Amino acid sequence: MTKLNELTIAEAARALRAREFTVQALWDACAAAAAARNPELNAFLEIFDADDAAIAAAQKRIDTDGSAAPLLCGIPLAMKDNILIEGKIASAGSRMLENYRATYDATVVKKLKEAGALFLGRTNMDEFAMGSSTEHSAYGPTKNPHDTHRVPGGSSGGSAAAVAAHLAIAALGSDTGGSIRQPAAHTGLVGLKPTYGAVSRSGLIAMGSSLDQIGPLAKTVEDARLLYEAIAGRDPLDATTIPAGLYPARSIPEKFRIGVPRHLLEKGVDADLRAAFDASLERLKDAGHTLIDIELPMSAYALAAYYVLMPAEVSTNLARLDGIRYGHAVRGETLLDDYLLSRTSGFGKETLRRILLGTFVLSSGYIDAYYYKADAARRVLRREYEKAFGKADIVAFPTTPSPAFALGEKSDPLSMYLEDIFTATANLTGMPALSVPMGFVERAGKQLPIGMHFTAPNQAEDTLFVLGTAVEKARGA
Ligand code: GLN
Numbered sequence: 001m002t003k004l005n006e007l008t009i010a011e012a013a014r015a016l017r018a019r020e021f022t023v024q025a026l027w028d029a030c031a032a033a034a035a036a037r038n039p040e041l042n043a044f045l046e047i048f049d050a051d052d053a054a055i056a057a058a059q060k061r062i063d064t065d066g067s068a069a070p071l072l073c074g075i076p077l078a079m080k081d082n083i084l085i086e087g088k089i090a091s092a093g094s095r096m097l098e099n100y101r102a103t104y105d106a107t108v109v110k111k112l113k114e115a116g117a118l119f120l121g122r123t124n125m126d127e128f129a130m131g132s133s134t135e136h137s138a139y140g141p142t143k144n145p146h147d148t149h150r151v152p153g154g155s156s157g158g159s160a161a162a163v164a165a166h167l168a169i170a171a172l173g174s175d176t177g178g179s180i181r182q183p184a185a186h187t188g189l190v191g192l193k194p195t196y197g198a199v200s201r202s203g204l205i206a207m208g209s210s211l212d213q214i215g216p217l218a219k220t221v222e223d224a225r226l227l228y229e230a231i232a233g234r235d236p237l238d239a240t241t242i243p244a245g246l247y248p249a250r251s252i253p254e255k256f257r258i259g260v261p262r263h264l265l266e267k268g269v270d271a272d273l274r275a276a277f278d279a280s281l282e283r284l285k286d287a288g289h290t291l292i293d294i295e296l297p298m299s300a301y302a303l304a305a306y307y308v309l310m311p312a313e314v315s316t317n318l319a320r321l322d323g324i325r326y327g328h329a330v331r332g333e334t335l336l337d338d339y340l341l342s343r344t345s346g347f348g349k350e351t352l353r354r355i356l357l358g359t360f361v362l363s364s365g366y367i368d369a370y371y372y373k374a375d376a377a378r379r380v381l382r383r384e385y386e387k388a389f390g391k392a393d394i395v396a397f398p399t400t401p402s403p404a405f406a407l408g409e410k411s412d413p414l415s416m417y418l419e420d421i422f423t424a425t426a427n428l429t430g431m432p433a434l435s436v437p438m439g440f441v442e443r444a445g446k447q448l449p450i451g452m453h454f455t456a457p458n459q460a461e462d463t464l465f466v467l468g469t470a471v472e473k474a475r476g477a
Helices: 009-017 023-041 052-068 107-114 157-164 181-187 221-231 271-286 297-320 335-346 349-362 367-391 413-420 424-429 461-474
Strands: 044-047 076-080 118-123 170-175 190-193 213-218 257-260 290-293 394-398 433-443 446-455
Touching (some): 009 221, 023 044, 023 052, 023 076, 023 118, 023 157, 076 157, 107 221, 118 157, 157 181, 157 213, 170 190, 170 221, 181 190, 181 446, 190 221, 190 461, 213 221, 221 433, 221 461, 257 271, 257 367, 271 433, 271 446, 271 461, 297 367, 349 367, 367 394, 394 461, 424 446, 446 461
Parallel strands (some): 076 118, 076 170, 257 290, 257 394
Antiparallel strands (some): 170 213, 190 213, 394 446
16 A cells, blocks of 8 residues: 555645545654665655644544545645744745744645645745755755756755655645756656746745746645645735736647747757657647647747846845845844845855846846846747747647756856746746656666646636646656
């Protein structure tokens, strides 16, 4: 029999209702796996003590409500360290917030608590979600469970490793330029970046506010959907959240027109990964879907636009971490010293680089040359996708240009930024995007998972779930 910690949300929920095991047993299986494996993986920065009252309440709810209880009731989840859970530390992978305790629940946490979900711990991440490998954490890197010499991706690498190694049943991450989808691809999971505004950002430590979304990392599309549906919705605490039905509803086709921008894949994509992508497309074609060649010429500028707009937002969002209001503080002779000493000793190198870059592109004289240009590129990119969705129901490409890389391999920041080449566009356009496993490539005798990426029109998450499930089926998963 499958070990309890290896179950999906859907499987565990069914078995809990059938009384095959208890909530306590499920918790214990995950907690034991986490205790055993975390010293090696560094997926969790903190594993929480069992909340006996919450476990008992979840069990009681399943016993009394049976199938009427939410499916997430009694399910142990992992939370990225930038999502606030009242009373718990939320450090965003930074020294700056090492001892910062959340004074309220993020809206997503509140919703999950109401559904009866349990929180196993907080997971490692690149500092303030800046990175693609989880090597920029102030608390050491996380290892990929498929090959511990390799990174799990990032910035939600801790959440991805926790679920891929079966330490938690599923997890939440945050995605500003790919930080859910890229680690999902590198660890063999399903990862969703919802439509901008579909999920509340209240209680998410901000990175780039016009790009950030919280979303699920899960073992199956079905689980990703369950989690997404539990956390989505309008929230008075986040004015950027959108009501259901804001964008025109689209019917979900029986057979999809899948748009493939092949011109984007000509350079820089690993040959084995490219072959696996083509094979996945062929399988979808065999299942009756149509492949359409599309051109997205503005995509060539997406990464450049992202690396102007994102640091601009980072520099303003992180200005509040000044050694006075929150967290890490070093006192000097003058107030200016207080700022300088606190910020230079509290932030890591990558964070400082982005603050400097962001301050530069927003400064007088440069804002026109960089920030406004990038913002214009963003609008054109959005129009280009809207046009593509006239011809295609969905756009497909690989999630990443290559499989998981070795720890330390991308020490040059620009090579790390290139990891986001396929994912950042969905954050710039605001559109929902899903990464689904599409097989493995072999490196040094290890099987490394790779992912297929789909982008859909705004609020068409359902389309992603239906096609994602078709991909799982076509693979025989
Ligand atoms: N890798 C990207 C970056 O470093 C994306 C980060 C994210 O999505 N949080 O900015």
